[in-house]
Amino acid sequence: MLNAEKLPMKLCSIFSLFPSIFVIVTLLPLALADLNSDKQALLAFAAAVPHGRKLNWNPATPICSSWVGITCTLDGTHVLALRLPAVGLSGPIPPHSLGKLDALRVLSLRSNLLNGTLPSDIPSLPSLQYLFLQHNNFSGDIPTSFSPQLNVLDLSFNSFTGNIPLTIQNLTQLTGLSLQNNSLSGPIANLTLPRLKHLNLSYNHLNGSIPSSLQKFSNTSFVGNALLCGPPLNACSLILPPPSPSPSNFPPPPKQRSRKKLTKGAIIAIAVGGSVVLFLVALILILCCWKRKDSEGSSVLKGKASSGGRSEKPKEEFGSGVQEQEKNKLVFFEGCSYNFDLEDLLRASAEVLGKGSFGTAYKAVLEEATTVVVKRLKEVVVGKKDFEQQMEIIGRVGQHPNVMPLRAYYYSKDEKLLVYDYISGGSLSTFLHGNKGTGRTSLDWYSRIKIALGAARGIAHIHSVGGSKFFHGNIKSSNILLNQDLDGYISDFGLAPLMNFPATPPRYPGYRAPEVIETRKHTHKSDVYSFGVLLLEMLTGKQPVQSPGRDNMVDLPRWVQSVVREEWTAEVFDVELMRFQNIEEEMVQMLQIAMACVVRVPDMRPNMVDIVRMIEDVRQLDSENQPSSEENRSKDSNVQTP
Numbered sequence: 001m002l003n004a005e006k007l008p009m010k011l012c013s014i015f016s017l018f019p020s021i022f023v024i025v026t027l028l029p030l031a032l033a034d035l036n037s038d039k040q041a042l043l044a045f046a047a048a049v050p051h052g053r054k055l056n057w058n059p060a061t062p063i064c065s066s067w068v069g070i071t072c073t074l075d076g077t078h079v080l081a082l083r084l085p086a087v088g089l090s091g092p093i094p095p096h097s098l099g100k101l102d103a104l105r106v107l108s109l110r111s112n113l114l115n116g117t118l119p120s121d122i123p124s125l126p127s128l129q130y131l132f133l134q135h136n137n138f139s140g141d142i143p144t145s146f147s148p149q150l151n152v153l154d155l156s157f158n159s160f161t162g163n164i165p166l167t168i169q170n171l172t173q174l175t176g177l178s179l180q181n182n183s184l185s186g187p188i189a190n191l192t193l194p195r196l197k198h199l200n201l202s203y204n205h206l207n208g209s210i211p212s213s214l215q216k217f218s219n220t221s222f223v224g225n226a227l228l229c230g231p232p233l234n235a236c237s238l239i240l241p242p243p244s245p246s247p248s249n250f251p252p253p254p255k256q257r258s259r260k261k262l263t264k265g266a267i268i269a270i271a272v273g274g275s276v277v278l279f280l281v282a283l284i285l286i287l288c289c290w291k292r293k294d295s296e297g298s299s300v301l302k303g304k305a306s307s308g309g310r311s312e313k314p315k316e317e318f319g320s321g322v323q324e325q326e327k328n329k330l331v332f333f334e335g336c337s338y339n340f341d342l343e344d345l346l347r348a349s350a351e352v353l354g355k356g357s358f359g360t361a362y363k364a365v366l367e368e369a370t371t372v373v374v375k376r377l378k379e380v381v382v383g384k385k386d387f388e389q390q391m392e393i394i395g396r397v398g399q400h401p402n403v404m405p406l407r408a409y410y411y412s413k414d415e416k417l418l419v420y421d422y423i424s425g426g427s428l429s430t431f432l433h434g435n436k437g438t439g440r441t442s443l444d445w446y447s448r449i450k451i452a453l454g455a456a457r458g459i460a461h462i463h464s465v466g467g468s469k470f471f472h473g474n475i476k477s478s479n480i481l482l483n484q485d486l487d488g489y490i491s492d493f494g495l496a497p498l499m500n501f502p503a504t505p506p507r508y509p510g511y512r513a514p515e516v517i518e519t520r521k522h523t524h525k526s527d528v529y530s531f532g533v534l535l536l537e538m539l540t541g542k543q544p545v546q547s548p549g550r551d552n553m554v555d556l557p558r559w560v561q562s563v564v565r566e567e568w569t570a571e572v573f574d575v576e577l578m579r580f581q582n583i584e585e586e587m588v589q590m591l592q593i594a595m596a597c598v599v600r601v602p603d604m605r606p607n608m609v610d611i612v613r614m615i616e617d618v619r620q621l622d623s624e625n626q627p628s629s630e631e632n633r634s635k636d637s638n639v640q641t642p
């Protein structure tokens with residue numbers, strides 16, 4: 001006889017509605033039928049889609065308790081989540097396979113090799129809340145039908161084309177929309193999504209002006225779309241880019257709106273014209289005074305710098321053949337929304353942030369509350385042409401969400417200035433080792449993985465875009481800058497080739513690979529070593545430098561190796577991490593990645609792309625991995641290698 005108390009919750013509530021035992025007896029096979037249909041859908045998917053790693057999806061074993069990547073509802077009647085990140089899935093997903101998992105809430109197939117069009121039955125799964133398909137090679141249009149429950153949609157780093165579907169407007173639950181690094185075109189609709197917190201549409205072919213509803217997002221959400229304009233990017237010019245040839249799913253902008261834009265454009269043009277005249281006058285004045293200014297240290301920046309008691313006159317003169325007028329130009333990079341000139345910069349109130357290996361960094365606050373960082377380089381030994389070439393590479397390499405973009409530079413015989421965004425959070429070093437008495441918040445495990453992954457992606461990007469000869473050369477925790485959301489930016493790269501390096505001995509030799517200490521030559525693999533030390537620093541909470549008298553500074557790789565030789569022990573890990581539960585396995589996995597990076601033989605170290613994948617395998621970030629009461633995420637890392 002059936003005992004209602006022992007039935008799972010869902011059936012109990014049904015029992016109260018339908019007290020007849022007969023009804024319950026007929027419902028049980030129905031639940032099994034649901035799970036069976038989910039099982040068939042998964043088996044159809046696994047049979048049709050080749051996968052590099054072995055999935056243990058054996059039809060004879062229970063799907064909810066033993067199939068890798070599967071999470072079921074508590075009552076075991078439906079598949080709730082399917083997570084198969086980086087398991088080598090390749091080729092297209094057949095329609096009517098995963099699209100039949102009608103209770104699915106989380107689908108993560110990110111970092112695989114899936115291609116072809118995305119079947120429309122997947123994003124429209126009725127219960128779907130999180131869809132992570134980033135880092136695949138899907139192409140064609142983004143389907144237009146979505147689950148109204150959708151919370152996070154990540155289709156970034158694919159090859160989607162066409163417009164951003166207007167139906168996204170209906171997703172009132174959406175908190176994250178990541179479509180960056182695709183080939184999407186056309187204008188962006190005026191999406192009013194009340195819960196949207198994270199938006200990234202960068203590196204597509206979108207055009208037109210950024211709609212007012214999205215202007216609150218930072219320029220990193222939109223950069224890399226050459227024909228996109230308006231705040232937070234550059235103001236739209238009078239000649240607006242032509243409308244998209246087939247914006248079929250966007251209504252044409254109302255006439256009144258475009259008239260308003262033109263009027264605004266005209267005002268801007270008049271203002272710009274006036275400013276150009278003023279600027280030319282100012283330029284002539286500056287040119288007249290320039291020599292005197294240089295020798296006296298006349299700029300505000302200079303004035304403040306000298307308060308630090310340093311004279312920064314270059315040892316040699318370069319660029320003497322360059323026209324005088326060119327010398328006073330601040331060169332801005334494409335996509336930069338700043339609207340100031342050199343004179344504004346020199347007038348800005350400046351404060352020394354710190355002195356690094358390449359010069360002094362100032363925080364400069366301009367009028368209209370624009371804050372930038374100006375790095376004043378010392379010891380630059382290359383001529384103007386080489387300097388400009390290197391700036392061009394740094395500008396190109398800086399186009400990544402985890403790399404600090406160079407916004408502008410200035411070169412003259414006596415002064416070389418670099419302009420960056422000001423990142424208000426501080427550096428990773430401050431977060432890890434800052435004075436605890438001053439209200440420093442300790443970094444939790446989730447944040448540490450997020451920062452490590454961001455840094456790894458940034459360095460991988462630097463390596464891939466910069467080419468085999470372009471390395472970072474100065475990876476360390478003070479060069480990972482964090483914003484308020486703890487998004488990390490790798491900074492301070494590409495400057496060593498400009499200097500008479502090594503002019504000064506490195507201040508933090510603990511990050512240097514053994515071969516760099518011997519040969520002074522950097523490579524991608526020496527960056528990997530430094531990144532490994534950085535990971536160890538994040539895991540142990542210790543600074544990777546030997547310094548007598550300071551207990552918390554050690555030769556990290558050697559210290560960790562010696563502890564590991566004894567036995568794997570919690571002693572290695574930062575005590576601040578000990579209060580978090582169920583992270584031991586992930587910490588050990590991260591430690592293994594770090595140790596692989598710091599092996600002595602450079603060729604035996606993984607490359608940065610591998611490291612990104614390894615960290616992604618340790619934990620899926622974003623909401624897809626927030627444990628919920630109904631989900632048991634620990635199985636997710638159980639993917640077996642063949």
Ligand SMILES: Nc1ncnc2c1ncn2[C@@H]1O[C@H](COP(=O)(O)OP(=O)(O)OP(=O)(O)O)[C@@H](O)[C@H]1O
Nearest residue numbers: 353354355356357358361373420421422423427478
């Ligand atoms: N864009 C930025 N926003 C906020 N702070 C910054 C920025 N760039 C640098 N800083 C801070 O300014 C200080 C000096 O930075 P700088 O890069 O010149 O030297 P460093 O990182 O200490 O040493 P090194 O030059 O050897 O890398 C550091 O504390 C750094 O965190």
